[in-house]
Amino acid sequence: MKLRAFFTKSEYGLLILTVVFLLVISGVFWRAGPKPSSADYTVTTERDASWVTPEVEAVPEPGRVNLNTASAEELQTLPGIGEVLAARIIEHREQSGPFTCPEELMAVKGIGESLFDAVSGQITTEE
16 A cells, blocks of 8 residues: 655745744844843933922023122032131231222132132122
């Protein structure tokens, strides 16, 4: 008794190529791993970012501080000038008269070139 073949040789070849192709494709997807979903990302737009940073009132740009008329509180708004230096500036102003130029501020004890450079853009002696 002779058994009849289910597929011809060319059909077996196509079947083997198809199986190999499917194995290769599934291997590529298996190695790539799972793709991140949109739930893995958070996108924040400018409009809905108000919860991220608290609302801060805009602070007006400070003007120049006049060394000849400024109070201790006004002098303390300058970087590096605390209560002690503010008191020394006022004391110097009362004893020596008004400052004629901003550079005279370095005559105050405790104010050197580096501190003067830090505040020079924010001070004036003119009205």
